[in-house]
Amino acid sequence: MKLYMNDRSGNAYKPRLLLSMLNVPYEKVMVDTRAGDNRKEAFLKLNPRGQIPVLEDDGRVFWGSTAVLVYIARKHGGEKWLPTEPAAVAEVMQWLELAQNELHYGLQWARGVLNKIKTGNLEEYQGYGRRGLAVLEGHLGSHDWVALGRPTIADVACYPYTSLAEEAGLPLKNSPSVVAWISRFEALPGWVKRI
């Protein structure tokens, strides 16, 4: 199993976390996105969207953090990290949707503007990010985990950009339940630092 990634990317951090938590060995292939390697022909053949992460396994290629998490969880996590029963899988997917929307084009994009790796409307992005954090805070006030009452890929998907909210200019001091969840997540066996 080969993971195309780099150490800075929050989206690539998601499968790195899951692979480590599931104790699955894999080969890291570094993609220097700041040098534009993700926009070169060789990489675009793997992923026409020009983004990391990309996972290669048994001759198959999957792009995008959601698809890659789903693949790893279904192949190596049994029913635990992504179940197959309709209501359970939908509950997990609904939070991966938050991760791909308010957390991604909110928290990540605001962070990208502040870190000068992206242009765009900081206030617009921070507005989405703030809404995403409020949804998480509202939920985690009465739940230990994002979905199903246990760690799933919903936590793995929501954690990276939420834990980096300060870099998006959105301090977590008013989100105590999110802060407590971040601590619980970081105490899980197999948790690894991003950099």
Add this chain to the structure above:
Amino acid sequence: MKLYMNDRSGNAYKPRLLLSMLNVPYEKVMVDTRAGDNRKEAFLKLNPRGQIPVLEDDGRVFWGSTAVLVYIARKHGGEKWLPTEPAAVAEVMQWLELAQNELHYGLQWARGVLNKIKTGNLEEYQGYGRRGLAVLEGHLGSHDWVALGRPTIADVACYPYTSLAEEAGLPLKNSPSVVAWISRFEALPGWVKRI
């Protein structure tokens, strides 16, 4: 089964299409997003993100088009519209990810600006939308369907905003494979018009 929706929403159109194609009866609950009903307390209790679609079934509530499609497909579509085998489900999810990213905050947001229901940077949104269309065109040049060689929820998720690309200011005349796929999709049993 209750679907919170309105007739204009492309995201609510996704479950409407799947429910019709699977011949599943459901109750429509209209949410007037232009009047701001999605930002009122009663609706926010169902979905703190303040968006449609929302699905209520057997006392459970799911928000977001991806989670709702996954629920309906797993409950009523067997292995056909969303399989459970790792590589197959990941292949479908990778295209739902395109639908939630380049197609959503590209095509849909550009359309929203042009239709004056959203503010934002039209050129930025059209840039993402153009990239999403190029990825679809590249794939559909050699595939009849978006994933697995048959209709799945990947087609259902990608179809609404792609078929409305003209309203995003992005004509489809240079995307002949996308146009042919739209025709195939609209010929499927159970396909319904949005409005």
